[in-house]
Amino acid sequence: MANNKALGTGGRKSDRDLKIRVKTAKGRKVASTKWLERQLNDPYVARARAEGYRSRAAFKIKEIDEKHKLFRKGMRVVDLGAAPGGWSQVAAKAVGSTVDHPLIVGIDYLEMDPIPGVILLRKDFTDDDAPAALVEAMGGHKADVVMSDMAWPTTGHRATDHLRIVHLIEIAADFAIEVLKPGGSFVAKVFQGGTEHELLHMLKRHFNTTFHAKPPSSRSDSAEAYLIAKGFKGSRPAEGEITPEA
Template sequence: MAKNTSGRGQRDLRVKVKTARGRKLSSTLWLERQLNDPYVRRAKADGYRGRAAYKILELDDKFRFLVPGARVVDLGCAPGGWCQVAVKRVNALGEKKGKAVGTVLGVDLREIEPVAGAQTYALDFMEDDADAQVKEWLGGGADVVMSDMAAASSGHKQTDHLRIVALCEAAAYFAFDVLSEGGTFVAKVLAGGAEGELQKLLKQRFTKVVNVKPPASRSDSSEKFVVATGFRG
């Protein structure tokens, strides 16, 4: 049997991707990062639709808002990884005997591949009657509104920051309309200085507002998550 004479174990091996004709360097670097990302490998092994599933898992491990029986709305739910996590945690499939059965409702601008245990709809949550439609589907108010949405990148850091803060503010106003008293709002933002008004807005409506960067968020990313608990109604 051939011996490993490199002096390195398997865990130190890194996949290198060569730049192919017609492929930009940025695309090559992205592909290389994906292939070497432990969360990407874990997602495949665990059956999640993307590494982002671990962000909501880690946030819920810390704040415990996805409890059995909870009614959850996932805004911009594609590709469905957050819905997959929520289904398990709120017991939407009734697999945890003796525990309350929750509801998971995902909305996105486009239809997504069905998620077992979740209801998914093509809906623009910014439409005037979207909140009423969601409450009708839920059969009442929501306990959790969560969002991993990000506006399309323009390549300009400050512009992208402003866009995602605006998107998060829109999600917050939607949450105000559909959350039940005591509910939780979780959303992605980008650090950059323009989120102060959003923080002020949330602190007026919730008893506690914190900013968190879960371990699953890449260290070179400016993303963070705002977790607002105790909706005042």
């Protein structure tokens, strides 16, 4: 008979004992091994598989929506940096997008398998003609939500990585201001270092509320958070028009 004391929990192994451990294979870096081990032990990865989502990231936008009420039936949504498609999947279900009446447009330079109810563009959003391609795909309609999970590959240099992600947020926000309906929302991934004051100031001029959030599915050891701007005040003023400061 096994000694219960040896097991430490009255015959049941501890959570630590139940974790999957991955041995370092020849040619695999230690960092890659740790990433694989973390993936295999991540409950959100298992949930994503079980619920048919393409990535654990789907739960981030799902949790943001549950708390901050981004989506409603019939809304039109633009997904910037859509691959592998988890955010578009969540949005399509939430707004009732269908193959016959698609309400979601996603864009990414990576190839993606089709998603029912989603128009997917394989294109880099930073290309000069990308905004026009998205507007065309929306059929001339304004968007209710623009969401961005875009991120550059990290360089390891914090200042450089911060500037690169801020640049992505800036062009995503600029696009959102051009295509959103009054009352619309903008959501974008940011990293530690926060959001530049000028960008926040600009968003506050165009949205009623602006704040940061970190959903439960965002790993605690990750530097990522999400910038949320709600209540778009309306189209960008014409050149030379003076607007009051918020």
